[in-house]
Amino acid sequence: MEVFQRLEQEDYEQVIYCQDRASGLKAIIVIHDTTLGPALGGARMWNYASEEEALEDALRLAKGMTYKNAAAGLNLGGGKTVIIGDARRDKNEEMFRAYGRYIQGLNGRYITAEDVGTTVEDMDIIYQETDYVTGVSPAFGSSGNPSPMTAYGIYVGMKAAAKEAFGSDDLSGKTIAVQGVGNVAYHLCSHLHEEGAKLVVTDIHQDAVERAVQDFQAEAVDPNDIYDVNADIFSPCALGAILNDETIPRLKAKVVAGSANNQLKENRHGDMLHERGIVYAPDYVINAGGVINVADELHGYNKERAKKKVSGLYDRMTQIFEVAKRDGIPTHQAADRLAEERMEKVKNARNTFLQNEHHILSRRRK
Numbered sequence: 001m002e003v004f005q006r007l008e009q010e011d012y013e014q015v016i017y018c019q020d021r022a023s024g025l026k027a028i029i030v031i032h033d034t035t036l037g038p039a040l041g042g043a044r045m046w047n048y049a050s051e052e053e054a055l056e057d058a059l060r061l062a063k064g065m066t067y068k069n070a071a072a073g074l075n076l077g078g079g080k081t082v083i084i085g086d087a088r089r090d091k092n093e094e095m096f097r098a099y100g101r102y103i104q105g106l107n108g109r110y111i112t113a114e115d116v117g118t119t120v121e122d123m124d125i126i127y128q129e130t131d132y133v134t135g136v137s138p139a140f141g142s143s144g145n146p147s148p149m150t151a152y153g154i155y156v157g158m159k160a161a162a163k164e165a166f167g168s169d170d171l172s173g174k175t176i177a178v179q180g181v182g183n184v185a186y187h188l189c190s191h192l193h194e195e196g197a198k199l200v201v202t203d204i205h206q207d208a209v210e211r212a213v214q215d216f217q218a219e220a221v222d223p224n225d226i227y228d229v230n231a232d233i234f235s236p237c238a239l240g241a242i243l244n245d246e247t248i249p250r251l252k253a254k255v256v257a258g259s260a261n262n263q264l265k266e267n268r269h270g271d272m273l274h275e276r277g278i279v280y281a282p283d284y285v286i287n288a289g290g291v292i293n294v295a296d297e298l299h300g301y302n303k304e305r306a307k308k309k310v311s312g313l314y315d316r317m318t319q320i321f322e323v324a325k326r327d328g329i330p331t332h333q334a335a336d337r338l339a340e341e342r343m344e345k346v347k348n349a350r351n352t353f354l355q356n357e358h359h360i361l362s363r364r365r366k
């Protein structure tokens with residue numbers, strides 16, 4: 001498909017290709033929608049098989065951020081970056097400084113943060129070149145690594161989903177299959193272990209699995225076997241599109257609740273979960289803890305305030321389950337409805353003219 005045709009299909013605002021030969025930077029910044037405010041979304045570094053795959057990932061992730069920020073009640077639009085490369089091998093300081101300068105050039109239309117393959121240290125380098133970065137070190141007065149707060153949000157959202165599926169939000173004694181035990185899932189496993197859940201984990205990196213086995217007495221399975229585990233809850237915390245025609249029929253769990261972005265390969269896979277009576281916690285709602293945390297930096301970071309807001313994901317999930325039941329629709333559709341309604345209402349409320357520095361009246365006074 002032609003790129004403009006693809007952008008028009010889901011109404012993307014802007015795509016920026018960034019290339020810096022000296023550092024090896026090859027990045028794609030996608031701004032999906034700025035109705036609610038500047039686009040905020042992380043930067044993913046991944047060894048994509050092709051440029052097409054990288055663009056498609058950036059597009060899907062950026063749109064997800066529009067919905068995530070809207071559903072979380074943030075005054076932020078949606079955007080995302082993908083950096084093409086192997087995060088364990090190809091990083092250097094110059095790359096992130098070059099990336100920071102591209103962001104600065106967007107003059108606040110896009111604000112970056114961490115995602116898969118990028119760290120607080122990378123954000124600190126970007127911060128040398130631009131203010132439009134969050135998830136920077138606490139030493140700079142920022143919020144640091146968003147993963148623990150994302151994990152906390154998944155934990156409270158999972159409890160709300162358990163209440164919906166099992167009639168109680170107590171996770172003790174429940175078997176939870178966790179796919180990917182990286183930054184977010186490690187902290188999630190810690191909460192679950194503390195509550196007395198039994199953990200079954202997998203990862204493509206053996207060191208990550210071993211850490212979870214050792215610290216939380218988790219049982220390890222091969223990456224391909226995680227869908228077949230006899231679990232109460234399946235928690236996808238790796239990459240996207242893992243809920244699909246091949247995997248859904250294998251699930252034994254009654255709840256799907258995890259941190260991965262874009263878990264549904266296609267929207268119809270949300271319908272498939274619904275038809276099978278599986279309670280699906282819409283990914284962009286349950287995994288909003290990190291963005292809520294980094295967005296708090298924009299007001300001058302306060303950890304208590306941010307955590308209180310993240311705790312609200314329990315009620316937000318409950319609200320989504322109620323809307324889904326009331327309207328007889330799957331939960332992913334209920335989440336979309338809430339996000340779209342908020343964007344529409346705010347857009348209407350902001351229709352009246354307000355002078356700003358770019359308006360001709362302001363420019364003429366200078």
Ligand SMILES: NC(=O)c1ccc[n+]([C@@H]2O[C@H](COP(=O)([O-])OP(=O)(O)OC[C@H]3O[C@@H](n4cnc5c(N)ncnc54)[C@H](O)[C@@H]3O)[C@@H](O)[C@H]2O)c1
Nearest residue numbers: 146147150180182183184203204223238259260261287290
């Ligand atoms: N970090 C955050 O605050 C945050 C916030 C919201 C959403 N997310 C999403 O949550 C997911 C995890 O993020 P993270 O920051 O923990 O990333 P991470 O890279 O630290 O962890 C992901 C883990 O998944 C593993 N993995 C990859 N493919 C796998 C596969 N096929 N099978 C099993 N394991 C596999 C990786 O080896 C890694 O250990 C991502 O989709 C991310 O976009 C993260």
Ligand SMILES: CC(C)C[C@H](N)C(=O)O
Nearest residue numbers: 042113114115146290291
């Ligand atoms: C911390 C956030 C700004 C980005 C995070 N990776 C997410 O997908 O929500």
